[in-house]
Amino acid sequence: MIDLFTDITEIANKDGNKVYDIFFGPNHPGMHGNFGYVVDMIGHSIAKARVNAGLLHRGFEKIMETNLWHQNLSLIPRICVVDPDPNEAAYCGAIEKIMGLEIPERAKFIRTITLEMSRMTSHLMGMGSVGGATGLYTVMYLMLADRDRLLDMFEWLTGGRIYHIYNIPGGVRRDLPKGWKEKLYGLMDFFESKLKEYDEILYRHPIIHKRLKGVGVITAEQAKKWGITGPNLRATGVKFDTRKAYPYAAYDQLEFDIPTEKEGDALARANLVRAEFEVTISIIRQALDKLPEGDVNIKLGNPLKFKVPEGEAYAKVESSKGEYGYYIVSTGGIKPYRVSVRGPSLPAGLFLCHKHLPGMRIDDVALWMNTLQICAPDFDR
Amino acid sequence: MVGLLFIGLGRIITARVQRRIGPPFYQQFIDVIKLLARESIWHHWIMTLGSIMALGGLIATMVHVPVAGWLPYDSGGPIFLILYLATIGYLGMAMGVSASGNPNAPLGIGRALSLMLGYEIPFAAILILFISLTGSSSLTEIAAMQAGGFLSWNIVKFPLAFIAAEITVQAMMAEKPFDQMIAPSEIASGPLVELGGKFLGLGMIQMAVAIYFETAIMVNLFFGGGANIFTFTLKQFGVYTIAILINSVMPRYKIENAVRYLWTVPLALIIIQMLIVFLR
């Protein structure tokens, strides 16, 4: 199949058929993030795709080497804009692993809550943009308006709407404000009631089913082989979740199950995101119920003189898009020696496109991208 | 003018569905005036010709559509002439934007023309039904036939045909689920992709005219025309509101699905309606 379509370009050229380029992104409404594919088209179908990456490359890993440990905290959430907390959690987690720190229980639970809230914001955006890609803008508007409520909660807790910079090595920055917990309970009820509305308008819509079915099928074998993680892996039927398999924060003390889908196509991925949204609500409720009293961080002294002992560690978290990993190398100085980031959408965005896009219609590209949750900043870095 | 007002009101309705306030109702006039006062980028003289042809075609169409029983000159609203003239608009647009050289534009035009293929057949079937009933192809006469109260309107007499026509008109107005030709997230707003400034202004006027005459046809066919211009416009707005509401809760079909849908569901509805009518 693949070879067929890569060769087709040449055959079509030879036969005098018109092959033309379409720049799908960066300046394209179906694209979110500054990223693009250049696709060779024959009629309505794609013959070949080339990646146009690096538009968001900021040299994060290099800048981090020149910054203090604590300065980097304000930098890392900017790697993934819609889902910033996994970055902080993974970065702090790696540092704590090198230092051998065990953070206080309360901090673990608060981290879990913020991580799950961040997943919710990201999923709301992801579900909304499935609507956006098919032209169902109402869903997008409704979901983004609802997402704002979560952002308000973040602002109350951390002071920032988008970038929270809340996790620090040794715990979290501050305790929950008064009344925040009760408000969050209310918000969870709100979202649970909203799910019905989303179902009606998006997930049970026959046209959405028609559009999503059979787009970008991945099998379980392929997903494992090609490094695809997170919801995209679970949509192929593999019951795997980093939260269970390699627990961090307080996930080992919470009970939740991992939703899976079988088909591995866009519809399965979209449905899985919806199922995960439900699980997330239950996790937040549990974490709020079990939230212990106590300190929220370990005092580690002056952040300007903060040093991490020599060593290296890999910490990974399950973000809304898949496995987010930080590998940190410290030589005992006030700055990291090397920080390497494993972005979850790299295999999907930069590699899978060569497998899936040839043969696909131009109509489906935006949908394919949205359901795979390709987030350009995390591989451009 | 009225068409622009309709679009403006339609935007408010969409905004309300999306829990927003929406723009002021005269927003569309502001947009058009702004666009007409703007620099426009010009690729080829065909573009200008195409735009003018599109607008001219639609105005010529509008001249023949009776508004509340009134026509600029007495042509009687010949239905087939209207259908033919309406195509000129699209062909003009196709010609204009193909000259722009952006690959998205021909893609959009290809979709628009295949969609046209899709909706003309059920629409023609509806017309055949009415022509065989009235024995005339004049819109004025079809409208006049329904005079005499709510119950003699065609919408009450032939509800299935009305549903079919509503679906068809949805495709005619390129509202969702049949907005494949625009499809921002797929082909970057298709035909409009290279149109800026005055061309886009003309395009918007053209869209307004199209909406006006399409709703006018619907009102004449199913709502018994109108006693005066106000009730007529009110009915037109009713038709447009239905279209907008459907538009705001529907995603978009793929083009082949859309054509298949148009060739099956509305056509089947009309055939059932015909059977009911003729067997009774």
Added chain:
Amino acid sequence: MKTSDILNKTKELFPYIATELFEEQQGRVYVCSDHFLNVLVYLRNSSFVHLANIFAIDWIEEKEFELNYNLWSYDHNSSIIVKVRIPREKPEIPTVLDLWEHGQVYEQEIHEFFGIEFAGNPDLSPLFLHNWKEIPPMRKDFDTEEYSKRAFDVGEREGAK
């Protein structure tokens, strides 16, 4: 199987490697560049199917690059990082494309940012940077702050004109 068992077993098979257990589910394998493919093939076939990423570390004082292959086993829930050192003067290493197809992207990236050659990789064209004329930017001897000052922080603003 626990990570420690896997490490021990690997060690038995390949006596020339060094292993280290970092935590219960995370282990490391140090291997030289001549034999690293054997170890990777073995690990790949013994359920370490998932290659999370490949990344390089520039140990400038030791004049070496360290390449890390970050593997994960879905069966044993364990993570093993295979570390290979190559000399800085002649940075060349065989590709792992035959084992993991998506290694292509990572190798392209490392080639761009560190200048490491992957023998056998057909496409090492630049992916991220535009018109790059300096030494590969992620090397330790590249000073990004100085570069930024010279390249972007020069000249007057528009208002000054």
Added chain:
Amino acid sequence: MLNEIEQNRKERQSAWEYVINYFRKRSIWLLHYCTGCGAVELPPVMTSRWDLERFGVGPMATPRQADVFLVTGYASIKTLKRMIRTYEQMPKPRWVIGFGACTINGGIYYKSYNVINKLDRYIPVDIFISGCMPRPEAILAALEELRNMIQRGEAKGYDRYVKNYDWYKKNQKEILEREGSLFGEADDENK
């Protein structure tokens, strides 16, 4: 005093332009191009809470249709190239809003080797929004200010671009078509 203001206004724009500017300020179309992370705050501005469409502001798909180019955040070198092309594609009354601290002086990415520091050296910027990320209210405030500037006839970035075209082109070329290393020969030995 009032006469003076009136006089100034007349110098800047004729009566006809004054009327047209009224329409222009009421219908500002943004270009849908997310150059950086700032774009994540734009969707919330369009939803029910802030509802940008009230002011006639809406997103547009292509540069041909748009009036305002929002440079949302940092611009890497590759993006800068696209930005310049996009800007030159837009029809004439066009404005640029520099969004976030990164467009002013590089912001948090000041040290980066791939992010430009001063946006207004490459394309004319009419108005900057500070902060990272700017809140939706800040976006609204900036748009309001831009509207006032348009009405007063002060937002003339596109004229400056034509006037100082050589200067802008020179700066753009410095970045995009550089030949040779900035550090000279000594560093090249390590290659």
